Amino acid sequence: MIEVEEFRAEVRQWLADNLVGEYAALKGLGGPGREHEAFTERLAWNQKLAAAGLTCLGWPEEHGGRGLAVAHRVAFYEEYAIANAPAKVNHFGEELLGPTLIAWGTPEQQKRFLPKILDVTELWCQGYSEPGAGSDLANVSTTAELDGDQWVINGQKVWTSLAHWAQWCFVVARTEKGSKRHAGLSYLLVPLDQPGVEVRPIVQLTGDSEFNEVFFDDARTDASMVVGAPGDGWRVAMGTLTFERGVSTLGQQIEYARELSAVAELAKSNGAADDPLIRERLTRSWVGLRTMRSYALATMDVEQPGQDNVSKLLWANWHRELGEIAMEVRGRDGLTLTNGDFDEWQRLFLFSRADTIYGGSNEIQRNIIAERVLGLPREVKG
Numbered sequence: 001m002i003e004v005e006e007f008r009a010e011v012r013q014w015l016a017d018n019l020v021g022e023y024a025a026l027k028g029l030g031g032p033g034r035e036h037e038a039f040t041e042r043l044a045w046n047q048k049l050a051a052a053g054l055t056c057l058g059w060p061e062e063h064g065g066r067g068l069a070v071a072h073r074v075a076f077y078e079e080y081a082i083a084n085a086p087a088k089v090n091h092f093g094e095e096l097l098g099p100t101l102i103a104w105g106t107p108e109q110q111k112r113f114l115p116k117i118l119d120v121t122e123l124w125c126q127g128y129s130e131p132g133a134g135s136d137l138a139n140v141s142t143t144a145e146l147d148g149d150q151w152v153i154n155g156q157k158v159w160t161s162l163a164h165w166a167q168w169c170f171v172v173a174r175t176e177k178g179s180k181r182h183a184g185l186s187y188l189l190v191p192l193d194q195p196g197v198e199v200r201p202i203v204q205l206t207g208d209s210e211f212n213e214v215f216f217d218d219a220r221t222d223a224s225m226v227v228g229a230p231g232d233g234w235r236v237a238m239g240t241l242t243f244e245r246g247v248s249t250l251g252q253q254i255e256y257a258r259e260l261s262a263v264a265e266l267a268k269s270n271g272a273a274d275d276p277l278i279r280e281r282l283t284r285s286w287v288g289l290r291t292m293r294s295y296a297l298a299t300m301d302v303e304q305p306g307q308d309n310v311s312k313l314l315w316a317n318w319h320r321e322l323g324e325i326a327m328e329v330r331g332r333d334g335l336t337l338t339n340g341d342f343d344e345w346q347r348l349f350l351f352s353r354a355d356t357i358y359g360g361s362n363e364i365q366r367n368i369i370a371e372r373v374l375g376l377p378r379e380v381k382g
C-alpha cells in the first residue's frame with residue numbers, strides 16, 4: 001500500500017492542479033446548511049474526483065475502491081479541507097450505502113449499484129426517519145408487501161436529506177404484518193423516479209431546502225432489492241450507521257478552525273474583541289477545538305466503547321456554540337438581513353442548531369453511553 005505521506009502529496013498535488021479555472025470558483029461551497037450552493041457544478045467536480053480515483057478510498061479494490069487505510073483517508077480529508085475544496089455530493093452512496101452493499105449486498109446488487117456510486121452517476125438518500133420514528137427508529141410504520149416479484153411500499157419518511165437530487169433511496173420498511181419494534185423490518189432499495197413516490201422539499205427558515213418529506217403511495221421495487229434477508233432490516237440498518245463514523249472528522253476540524261479564525265477576525269475588526277466575555281468564549285472555543293483534535297487522533301486507530309458518541313457530542317456541541325458566538329460577535333447587526341439575504345454567520349448560527357439533532361441527538365448519545373458504557377439500568381420506555 002502506498003505510504004501515507006506519499007498519498008498525501010499525491011492528493012495535494014492533484015488538488016493544486018485541478019481546483020483551478022471554473023472549479024476554483026467552487027472553493028468553500030456546499031456542505032450542511034449550504035447544500036443549495038452550486039449543486040450541478042459540485043456534481044461535476046465530484047465526478048472529476050472519481051475519474052482520478054479519489055472517491056471511495058476505503059472500499060476494497062475488488063469493488064473498485066483503493067483499499068486504503070484510515071490514516072490515508074484522514075490525510076485525504078485534511079488536504080481536501082486545507083485546499084477549501086467544495087463539499088462532495090454523494091455522502092449517502094459513498095459513505096453509507098456502498099459499504100453496506102459490500103458487507104451485506106448480493107453479488108448482483110453490488111454489480112448493479114457500486115459502479116454508479118463510484119463514478120457518481122447515481123445519487124442516494126437515506127429513508128430511515130418518519131414522523132413517528134426518529135430517535136426511536138424501531139417505531140417505523142412504513143410498510144412493504146410482496147406482490148408477485150415486486151415490493152409495494154406505503155408510508156412516509158421525513159427529513160430525507162438531498163432526496164430531491166437522489167435517484168434512489170435506501171428505505172427501512174415493515175415487511176411482516178403485525179410485527180413490532182426491531183423485528184419484521186427490511187432494508188429496501190427503492191427508485192425515486194416513479195409515480196408512487198412524491199418528494200416534497202421542506203423549506204427552512206433561510207428559504208433553502210436540503211431535506212424533504214418522501215411519500216410512498218403504492219411505490220414499487222423489485223423483490224431482489226432487499227439487502228440482507230427480509231425481516232433482518234434492523235441489523236443491516238444499524239450496520240449502515242456504523243459506517244457513518246467519521247474518518248472525515250479531522251478534515252472537518254480544519255474547516256472548523258477556518259470558521260473560528262474568521263469569527264475571531266470579525267471580532268477584531270468590529271471591536272467585539274474588546275468585550276471580555278467574547279474574548280473568553282473565543283478562547284474557550286479554540287481550546288475545545290484542540291481537545292477535539294487530540295481526541296480524534298488518540299482514537300483514530302482504536303475502537304473504544306462510546307467513542308463515536310463522545311466524538312459526536314464534542315463536535316456537535318462545539319459547532320453549535322460557535323454559531324452562538326458568531327451571532328454575539330455580530331451584535332445587533334446579526335439581527336438584520338444583508339441585501340435581503342442571510343449572511344454566512346446567520347446561516348452558521350441557524351444550521352448549527354441541527355448539529356445536535358441529526359445523526360443521533362445529544363440525549364440519545366448520552367443514553368447510549370449511560371447504558372452501554374456505564375452499564376446504568378436501561379431507560380424505562382413510556
Ligand SMILES: Cc1cc2nc3c(=O)[nH]c(=O)nc-3n(C[C@H](O)[C@H](O)[C@H](O)COP(=O)(O)OP(=O)(O)OC[C@H]3O[C@@H](n4cnc5c(N)ncnc54)[C@H](O)[C@@H]3O)c2cc1C
Nearest residue numbers: 126127128129134135136159160161354357358359361363
Ligand atoms: C439536518 C438534518 C438532516 C437529517 N437527515 C436525515 C436523513 O437524510 N435521513 C433520515 O432518515 N433522517 C434524517 N434526519 C432525521 C434525524 O435522524 C432525526 O431528526 C433524529 O433522529 C431525531 O429524531 P426526531 O427529529 O424525530 O426527534 P425525536 O426523536 O422526536 O426527539 C425529540 C426530542 O426528544 C429527545 N428524545 C427522544 N427520545 C429520547 C429519549 N429516549 N431520552 C431522552 N431524550 C429523548 C431528543 O433528543 C429530541 O431532543 C435529519 C435531521 C436533521 C436535523
